[in-house]
Amino acid sequence: MEYEAVIGLETHVQLKTQSKMWCGCANAFGAPPNTNVCPVCLGLPGVLPVANDEALRLTVLGGLLLNCRIPSFAKFDRKNYFYPDVSKNYQITQYDRPSTTEGHLDFEFEGAIRRVRITRAHLEEDVGKSFHFERTSGIDFNRAGVPLLEIVSEPDLASADMAYAYLNALKDVLVYGGVSDCDMEKGMVRCDVNVSVRPRGAADLGAKIEIKNMNSFSGVRRALAYEIPRQIAVLERGGMLVQSTRRWDDAAGITEEMRTKEDAHDYRYFPDPDLMAFEPTESWLDEVRGRVVELPLARKQRFMRDYQLPAADAQTFVDDVALGAYFEGVAGQTRNPKAIANWVINNLRAHLAESQTTLADLRFRPAHLIELVELIDSGRISSRIAQDVFAEFFATGESPAAIVQRKGLSQVSDAGALEALCDEAIAANPGPVADYRAGKSAALNFIKGQVMRLSKGKANPAMAGEILERKLGGNRSGTRA
Amino acid sequence: MPNRLTVCELSRLLSRRELSSREATQACLDAIRQRDPVVRAFLHVDEAGALAQADAADAARRRGRSAETHPLLGIPVAIKDVIAVRNQPLTCGSRILARYIAPYDATVTEALRRAGAIFLGRLNLDEFAMGSSTENSAFGPTRNPWDTTRIPGGSSGGSAAAVAADECSAALGSDTGGSVRLPAAFCGVVGLKPTYGRVSRFGLVAYASSLDQIGLLTKTVRDAALLLETVAGHDPLDSTSVAQPVPPYAAGLDQSVAGLRVGLPREYFVEGGLDAEVRHSIDRAIAQLESLGVEPVEVSLPHTRYALGTFCLIAPAEASANLARFDGVRYGLRVEGADPIEMYARTRGAGFGPEVKRRIILGTHALSSGYYDAYYLRAQKVRTLIRQDFLDTFKQVDAILTPTAPTPPFKLGEKLADPLQMYLSDVFTISCNLAGICGLSLPCGFTTSPKLPIGMQLLGPPFGEEILLRLGYAFEQSTDWHRHRPPL
Ligand SMILES: [Zn+2]
Numbered sequence: 001m002e003y004e005a006v007i008g009l010e011t012h013v014q015l016k017t018q019s020k021m022w023c024g025c026a027n028a029f030g031a032p033p034n035t036n037v038c039p040v041c042l043g044l045p046g047v048l049p050v051a052n053d054e055a056l057r058l059t060v061l062g063g064l065l066l067n068c069r070i071p072s073f074a075k076f077d078r079k080n081y082f083y084p085d086v087s088k089n090y091q092i093t094q095y096d097r098p099s100t101t102e103g104h105l106d107f108e109f110e111g112a113i114r115r116v117r118i119t120r121a122h123l124e125e126d127v128g129k130s131f132h133f134e135r136t137s138g139i140d141f142n143r144a145g146v147p148l149l150e151i152v153s154e155p156d157l158a159s160a161d162m163a164y165a166y167l168n169a170l171k172d173v174l175v176y177g178g179v180s181d182c183d184m185e186k187g188m189v190r191c192d193v194n195v196s197v198r199p200r201g202a203a204d205l206g207a208k209i210e211i212k213n214m215n216s217f218s219g220v221r222r223a224l225a226y227e228i229p230r231q232i233a234v235l236e237r238g239g240m241l242v243q244s245t246r247r248w249d250d251a252a253g254i255t256e257e258m259r260t261k262e263d264a265h266d267y268r269y270f271p272d273p274d275l276m277a278f279e280p281t282e283s284w285l286d287e288v289r290g291r292v293v294e295l296p297l298a299r300k301q302r303f304m305r306d307y308q309l310p311a312a313d314a315q316t317f318v319d320d321v322a323l324g325a326y327f328e329g330v331a332g333q334t335r336n337p338k339a340i341a342n343w344v345i346n347n348l349r350a351h352l353a354e355s356q357t358t359l360a361d362l363r364f365r366p367a368h369l370i371e372l373v374e375l376i377d378s379g380r381i382s383s384r385i386a387q388d389v390f391a392e393f394f395a396t397g398e399s400p401a402a403i404v405q406r407k408g409l410s411q412v413s414d415a416g417a418l419e420a421l422c423d424e425a426i427a428a429n430p431g432p433v434a435d436y437r438a439g440k441s442a443a444l445n446f447i448k449g450q451v452m453r454l455s456k457g458k459a460n461p462a463m464a465g466e467i468l469e470r471k472l473g474g475n476r477s478g479t480r481a
Numbered sequence: 482m483p484n485r486l487t488v489c490e491l492s493r494l495l496s497r498r499e500l501s502s503r504e505a506t507q508a509c510l511d512a513i514r515q516r517d518p519v520v521r522a523f524l525h526v527d528e529a530g531a532l533a534q535a536d537a538a539d540a541a542r543r544r545g546r547s548a549e550t551h552p553l554l555g556i557p558v559a560i561k562d563v564i565a566v567r568n569q570p571l572t573c574g575s576r577i578l579a580r581y582i583a584p585y586d587a588t589v590t591e592a593l594r595r596a597g598a599i600f601l602g603r604l605n606l607d608e609f610a611m612g613s614s615t616e617n618s619a620f621g622p623t624r625n626p627w628d629t630t631r632i633p634g635g636s637s638g639g640s641a642a643a644v645a646a647d648e649c650s651a652a653l654g655s656d657t658g659g660s661v662r663l664p665a666a667f668c669g670v671v672g673l674k675p676t677y678g679r680v681s682r683f684g685l686v687a688y689a690s691s692l693d694q695i696g697l698l699t700k701t702v703r704d705a706a707l708l709l710e711t712v713a714g715h716d717p718l719d720s721t722s723v724a725q726p727v728p729p730y731a732a733g734l735d736q737s738v739a740g741l742r743v744g745l746p747r748e749y750f751v752e753g754g755l756d757a758e759v760r761h762s763i764d765r766a767i768a769q770l771e772s773l774g775v776e777p778v779e780v781s782l783p784h785t786r787y788a789l790g791t792f793c794l795i796a797p798a799e800a801s802a803n804l805a806r807f808d809g810v811r812y813g814l815r816v817e818g819a820d821p822i823e824m825y826a827r828t829r830g831a832g833f834g835p836e837v838k839r840r841i842i843l844g845t846h847a848l849s850s851g852y853y854d855a856y857y858l859r860a861q862k863v864r865t866l867i868r869q870d871f872l873d874t875f876k877q878v879d880a881i882l883t884p885t886a887p888t889p890p891f892k893l894g895e896k897l898a899d900p901l902q903m904y905l906s907d908v909f910t911i912s913c914n915l916a917g918i919c920g921l922s923l924p925c926g927f928t929t930s931p932k933l934p935i936g937m938q939l940l941g942p943p944f945g946e947e948i949l950l951r952l953g954y955a956f957e958q959s960t961d962w963h964r965h966r967p968p969l
Contacts, residue, residue: 046583
């Protein structure tokens, strides 16, 4: 029998706020343990939470970017469980009335656009972090109370690779929208994976198995690549799967059972009486709507459509938002956006990297880039010379036309001058000439290169090629008939 | 005897420099030293700190500071040990916090400090404010200054007893189901529970967050008005505090009460449950108010009989989560165990008293999967009905009058073995918290033998403190119940 996997993901990302969810402590990674703490996030007696408005905004923004509905009423609930890193022994979260619901995320996977439905994206607080020493344990509460957005997907994913693609797309959306930095090295993204298998085409879902606390996308992919065949093997052996929670052991590359449904927690959710319900006003929502940005996939598709860029170039501009914005600024004023894209991606990016500068430091104006492309397109300079011209105006900001003029770099397209240069090259290279005549068509390129060298790169290469071919009597036995 | 003076009287003498804050503070400290070994209202007295604050207040006054900008300048007060005062103990009457020192000021503490008040120390209470007699304190019960074989009421028993015994000018308490009003009635002082959201809860150790409200215990209604002006108002640190302007409560006291309508809910005057002497005093109080031009109106609050049951689900449910933080991990008592679970069990087992445990278990059960809808959710729905009862009634009347407690103060130990009997002490006060409205208890008589205080309760609409204080003040001015002193 053939089996299929059904996968849903619960992804927690830290929101990009200055301060924590309920207090004024910094939301910052890497501070010495228990330095970004106060009575509120330590859960001292008598303290009360006050919601961080920016976290509420980022939550709704995240929801909007994921095409979610924003209910007019949301509230906060207490999720009760004892754990040393939970300072109040309850976590404030949104249980049955989340801030955003019913969205979807489109992303590219295996050459097609796939859609995963988003059940909800809700706001909750992060907890502290436990450290275990030889004989004692310690807890760092710097992370306690950091706002988290939990994005719950419907079980619309079918493979480890698809889950991986979804997670990357989700991350792109959130980073793009300024909702989260999604820095996995800093623990800003964590994932719970729900996976079951069933005979292909079956209507009922198999026993849901949850893999908790994954902290990297590649880990999720590896865990699923292990877990799906494991579950299938159990069923194929005639075994039974029960609803349970498993842990991914990254070093061993296996999942292992933590607990089954029988000893599942009863979190005793109830509305947090310290917090008012959240009922966003229209003007508040408008402000958040104003922060919605174009999503990566939409941006890529638009770049491909509007500028006739190949997918790879469009992707480059999606991945590097600033570079993409720069390109758009220039491309709007030219008839040849494709050529501009090439210059931006191949030359500008390299020069920026080499000089360790950014787009903000550019000395030349967008018009210079357009002028450069026009100089090439009109045949005034060769592509080869254009490289030097680019380097020159990148360094100085002088206009391309001025550089060409000053340095006398105009392409030699004068037939008489080119004839003479070709004659000189033929005379100086009898060997390659003989090779070419003997049928080695590649030899022509060498001779053409000599013409370019003699012209200091200014010869029109196409014209030089034609003249050489004519002078050498064509290539009798080569590919060119 | 400056310790016997009201806040307003004291303030006047201090302003005229006829008395120094040091003298007033010393008088309270002397009274504490003399009386508190019997009354046991205080858990902690900060003698040196109080005198230093008093000296600072006197010095500031010499430099020109006055009651105009600092309405409580030099006035010695004391605070229930469930409200944080920086660098002072915050035990909540519990072994689990027996050695805990608060690192920050509650918002009300800060407000009193800013107004110039002197902090004498920490007042006894039922553990985590759970109780009606102050017998649930881990550090021993407080005694009623009128009869030290009797309880002072609770949970703010220390606050009421300290004010009644003239050990301080005024005190802060907290009221979740009657915890300010009941001890006020039992000790013969004034107790005000403001509207939910009127006073910041930041720094009040939570018992039941949706019911808790910081309240005032004073010798007179005027003092209560003055203190309320000081502590009321919106607090950005408490999301449930309300941005409603704070009226000049004291200035409004002298307005006439003639023509005001006071509702008498028939559900509160049922035969049998109400002590005869209490009934008699209340009837006389109603007649007294009538003589001032107040019109009594019979009203009905039909959902009253569900109030106690509703309270007994909501309060413990919230408490079960609020008290979860006392786990031995970060502060307070820790009894080591092999793993965190064992440490929690041992710490909480040793740290909490029986009533606290009872309510945590009750609340945990009420929130459990499978019971939540039948218990907690239903209780919330009934709560809405109870609130609606009141809001409807306040369309007909300006305030509601009831006894504060069905009986006079009872004997120590009398109801300790029967929690249900104990809960019934709050039967008249609980609805006020469920409805989120305001309530005032003030002395309205005494039993004959022994002589024990009787209190009447005035309930007002949300943010209707002005009316309550006005009515209370008019009544107080026309009677002398508040002038009686316990035989200490
Ligand atoms: Zn903090």
